[in-house]
Every structure is written in C-alpha cells, then in structure tokens.
Amino acid sequence: MVFYPEISIDSVYDLLVGKIKSYFQSAGMKKAVIGLSGGIDSAVVALLAADALGAENVHGILMPSMFSTDHSLTDSVDLAKRIGVSYEMVPIAPIFGAMAEQLHHYFSDVEWHVAFENIQARIRCTILMAYSNRYNALLLNTSNKSELSIGYGTLYGDLSGALMVIADLYKLQVYELAHYINRNQERIPINIINKVPSAELKPDQKDSDSLPPYEELDPVLHSYNDLGHSPEDIIASGVDPMLVERIAKLRRSSAFKAMQVPPELIVAGMPLLPPFKCI
Numbered sequence: 332m333v334f335y336p337e338i339s340i341d342s343v344y345d346l347l348v349g350k351i352k353s354y355f356q357s358a359g360m361k362k363a364v365i366g367l368s369g370g371i372d373s374a375v376v377a378l379l380a381a382d383a384l385g386a387e388n389v390h391g392i393l394m395p396s397m398f399s400t401d402h403s404l405t406d407s408v409d410l411a412k413r414i415g416v417s418y419e420m421v422p423i424a425p426i427f428g429a430m431a432e433q434l435h436h437y438f439s440d441v442e443w444h445v446a447f448e449n450i451q452a453r454i455r456c457t458i459l460m461a462y463s464n465r466y467n468a469l470l471l472n473t474s475n476k477s478e479l480s481i482g483y484g485t486l487y488g489d490l491s492g493a494l495m496v497i498a499d500l501y502k503l504q505v506y507e508l509a510h511y512i513n514r515n516q517e518r519i520p521i522n523i524i525n526k527v528p529s530a531e532l533k534p535d536q537k538d539s540d541s542l543p544p545y546e547e548l549d550p551v552l553h554s555y556n557d558l559g560h561s562p563e564d565i566i567a568s569g570v571d572p573m574l575v576e577r578i579a580k581l582r583r584s585s586a587f588k589a590m591q592v593p594p595e596l597i598v599a600g601m602p603l604l605p606p607f608k609c610i
Contacts, residue, residue, distance in 0.1 A: 333503050334553045335599040340511045343504075343598055344379075347496060350596045350610060351383035354494055355469065362468035366459050366489075367391040367411065367418065368531070369403030372473040374410050374523045375509055376496045380471055386415035392462060393420040394455045396427060398531050402522060409520045423454045430454070448532035452488025460491070469493035472593055477502040477545060479592065480552045481578065482585020483538070490592045494610075498595035501549040502528070543574055551578050 332340050355361065363380045367373050373391075380389045393407050404420070411418040430450055431438075438444055463470045472492030474484050479498055484490040497505055509519050528538040528545075542548055551570060554560040555578070562579045566572045594610050 332599075333507055334501065334549070334557070335504075338599045340507055343500075343508060344511060346598060347379050347596055348383045351380060351471075351494070351496060354596075354610060355384060358469065358493075360467070360469050362388045362390070362466060363471050364390045364392065364459055364462045364466070364468040365471050365473065366455055367393050367407040368473075369393075369400070369406040369523065370526075370528060371502075371505055371509055371519075371523055372475055372497060373407075374519045375505055375512070376471055376473045377410065377416060378414050378512060378518060379496060381414045381416050387417075389416040390462065390466070390468065391416050391418040392459060393418060394423050394458055395420065396422075396451055396531070397424045398533055398536065400531065402526065403531060406520050406523050406526075410523065413518055413520065421458050423451060423458070426454050427451055443533065448530070449485045449488060451532050452485035456488045456491045463493075471496055472498070474498055474592070475500055475502050475505050476556070477542075477549055477552060479589060479595075480556060480585075481542070481548075481581035482588045483542060484588065486588055486591055490588060492593045495593050495595040498592075499598040501552060502545040503549045543578065547574060548578060551575060552582075555579070555582065 332338055332343060355363070361384065363384055365373060365377050365380060367377060377389060377391055391407065391411050393404060395404055408418065427450060431447070438446070459470050462468060470492040472490065472495040474490055474495060475497050476499055478484050479495075500508065506524065509524050512518055513521075513524070529536050530538065538545075551565055551574065554565050555562070562575050565575050596610050
C-alpha cells in the first residue's frame, strides 16, 4: 500500500470494515448516515459502511448547493444504487440564502468570504445531525488524513461525526482503496474516481486552488506525520523547500482543529489525534 509497505490493501479494507462493525456494536447502534457529495471520500466511506453494517442500515443524504455540479448528484445517486443504500436529497441553497440575508451586516463590505464556505458546511452538518437524532443513526465522517493534517475542513461542519472512518488514509491511499474495491466490479462509479477533487463551496472550486497536488502533498505529510521527520530533514532529502515550508505552516496553523474532531480508525500510520481518540 502507498506509504505503508507493511500492510496490504486488502488488509486495510478488512480492518476498516471490521472496526466499523465493532464500533457500532460497542455503541449499541445499527444505523449510519453519511453526506454523499459525489466525491471519492464519501463514496469509499459509504461503501465501507454498507459492507460493515449492511446496506439497509446506511442512509446517504445529498445536499446540493448553488455550486454543486450535476455530476455530483448523478454520481452520488449512481453510487447509492450500486451499493444498495437508501438516499434522499435536501438542497441547502434556500437555507444558505436565508442565513446570508440574516448575516448580511457582517459581509456588506465583501463580495465573497471563506465564511460563506464554512456556513455551507455547517448547514450540511445540521441536516445530517437532524437525521442522526431523529432516526438514531451515527454520523460517519468522511475526512481523509491529507485534509485533516493541514486543516482543509470546517470545524462543526464536515469535520463532525461520531467516527472518522478514513482519517488514517491519505488521499492517494483513498484512491488506492477505491481501485481495490472495484477490482472485480464497478461498485464505486468510475466517474467519482476520475473526477478532479473539489469541495464545491464556491464557483469552479478545486482542491488544488488551496492545496499542493496530492502527489506532492501526501509524501511530505507521510514523512512529517508518520516517520517523524522535521521540515529540515525533508528539505535535506531533496524536496522543494517552498513546498515543505508551505505544508509545515498549514499543519501548524490548523493543529487546533485536529484536537476537536471525532475518534479516528487507525490503519498503520501515526495518529494525529490524542490516543484516547484513536480506535
């Protein structure tokens, strides 16, 4: 497996499915809810949950905004049908519009602000938690280790949940796991695997607008997080100093977020969270 040569990809799949099942059993819970975005992370988590708990116990909620692409919706529906989970659509544009109107005095001097992106993420969390409370279902978080390491997520929004399923997998590892899952049949739609990653929180947004390419980001994070290398060590190994310094700054400035997120399932790396939050 990428970065973890001591563990095979099939073992990662088995481990995560087993740990999800064990977590729910220990909590005395049967049902899970997941926000389906049309992206690779939510697709992999939904599939792992369906295999662990039974598809009949997993519910996906599609929450399109004014920035969501048509393929995000069609890909999410395709995924839900392929793995047999129930799903529904709750558009957030009207809710966002109402909130933006009530908060207009905060933003009258700007056309757009990152707070608008965070508001969308928190609206989605509210919807997911409403379902969770009403139907006694645990919310599964879909953040990966790349995002968590550098704070690419919204506290009390997409960083919320009862369990972080893939928080010990870097983005490149998530793709590897998706390809493994599809080894015999296309359980995860190929469109989801092939599309450019995007949070879809503003027009034409791509992850690469805010982050280095994952092919550059993940190896540096692995050296930093799992191997214990300092930025100086990584630079000395031949990595671009500007890239390393950028990643180190992102990691330092977002460390407070990692202290406030749900428990994570550990695969083989070094956890970002305190030991009591790791499973």
